[in-house]
Amino acid sequence: MTNMVTLTIDGLPAIVPAGTTILNAAASIGIEIPVVCYHPHLTANGLCRVCSVDIGRRLQAAACVTT
Numbered sequence: 001m002t003n004m005v006t007l008t009i010d011g012l013p014a015i016v017p018a019g020t021t022i023l024n025a026a027a028s029i030g031i032e033i034p035v036v037c038y039h040p041h042l043t044a045n046g047l048c049r050v051c052s053v054d055i056g057r058r059l060q061a062a063a064c065v066t067t
Contacts, residue, residue: 022063
């Protein structure tokens with residue numbers, strides 16, 4: 001059985017399998033994060049940083065590569 005994790009995105013809970021990117025977790029609850037260099041059939045690299053999101057008080061991360 002897959003381990004599930006719960007995270008909160010913009011005040012909404014998301015329950016997703018461990019290892020899911022923030023980008024896909026957000027999409028699972030209807031939140032769209034803009035991307036430029038991401039494509040679901042290619043390896044994500046997060047270089048453009050368009051999908052940067054806040055993950056705490058002072059941290060930002062590329063949502064397409066951060067799990």
